[in-house]
Amino acid sequence: MTYQPAESGLALWRRVADAIESGIAGGKYQAGTRLPGELEIAEQFGVHRHTVRRALATLAERGLVRAERGSGTYVEAQRIAYPIRSRTRFSEIIGTSGREADGRLIDSSVEPAGADLAKKLGLKANAPVVRIDMLRQANRVPICVGTSWLPAERFPAADRIYKTTRSMTKTLAHFEVTDYRRAVTRVGAALVDAADCAALDLRPGSPILLVESVDHDLNGDPILTTRARFAAERIEFVIES
Amino acid sequence: MTYQPAESGLALWRRVADAIESGIAGGKYQAGTRLPGELEIAEQFGVHRHTVRRALATLAERGLVRAERGSGTYVEAQRIAYPIRSRTRFSEIIGTSGREADGRLIDSSVEPAGADLAKKLGLKANAPVVRIDMLRQANRVPICVGTSWLPAERFPAADRIYKTTRSMTKTLAHFEVTDYRRAVTRVGAALVDAADCAALDLRPGSPILLVESVDHDLNGDPILTTRARFAAERIEFVIES
């Protein structure tokens, strides 16, 4: 065989890399253990050793594996557990895992709410909302990018507060909302697009977790809805019922 | 420019296809609406129109969009909402959405539990468990493949029951477990591997949702743990807190 991309649009080395990465994510190759040799992997996938080398090179560059000359290639990585429950706070979760949480404001504005947004926040159509685009990191590693919307009437200039506090919890506290609850979370998966690719420091074709959420205050009134994209290779959601 | 895969291992047309698919999943292009013209998309991504055409062709083949000659290309798809709560039943969820649920047994056996598995099911190390590999469909469209494990002592020959009932709920009912609860669910995302690619009828490089779950009976004793891979393009999880 020479070159048979089989209509998938994925380079062969990329398919091999993805398969190994899946193996690591799925527990087939555990952290610290040694991967099979390059020749063995090549035989397993029915490809040339050079193709395997290219796959491993990209995994090594991303810090997922580490090649040791003369010895073998070893698994490095581990995902952060991200619990989703009624009390879900980015900075708390990251902090509890022993990492330093950070939120950067990318852009913001006040806009009229579309139909979908107004319904989620319990507002009249075209009521003003504050839009906050942000990038969240753990130990300087980007975890997710996303957009939050808050009712502008109740939370005027929430974006300016967020810019200085770098935390949504602290921003809400500014408006006397000392506690709030996650009401609903929707989780899907997709492939990263070009813009997020740069923001999250991912490769094109990496999987991302799409999250859409609504938070209520203690009276049950919606105060915040968010659409975020998480780097799937760095995060795993945990839901306890 | 000629050919610049930019180290990603993804064909350019594939990156464009993924971006458009993300746009559909993320709500940028809503169902029924018209996509921008081929030339416009080409300009937007800085690629040739042929490249865009190839991207759209694959999306059309998968039923995500529909091209109308002389007029434009239109969005078709919509994902199934899959609620995750303490009462989570595949057949119920699919049935409620107006689709026909089906479960096919792929393989099964009785094995000693590994350390991880024994802990999840509250068993002693190496206690026997029934392993059930299955493929689940909605209207004959594959939704997920996965493996369930049950304590073999309490649920002997559970695999044979599953084979005939094609439902885990009915299988448990055979053993006088009329009700049970989801205790914990872990959700991640990855890229599909070769085996699941065939089973789920996906293209290589498609994103999948990884789900690991544990169910308890009403006494709080673990009775069932599952590791499943869902086709992300057909499903979206909903968590209400």
Add this chain to the structure above:
DNA sequence: CAAAGATGTCTATGTCGATAGACAACTCGC
């Protein structure tokens, strides 16, 4: 120390991916 086995690097060759340009066929609005 020596041999086996692992990763690292080089050269060469055939096929596919992406571009470029041109034209056909169809839809819609005026």
Add this chain to the structure above:
DNA sequence: GCGAGTTGTCTATCGACATAGACATCTTTG
């Protein structure tokens, strides 16, 4: 009915992808 704008199809060119084989360099084991 006509023209602008859209999707559908063709030919040609050039660089990247995958293969093939050979050899260097390092680690581990006996």
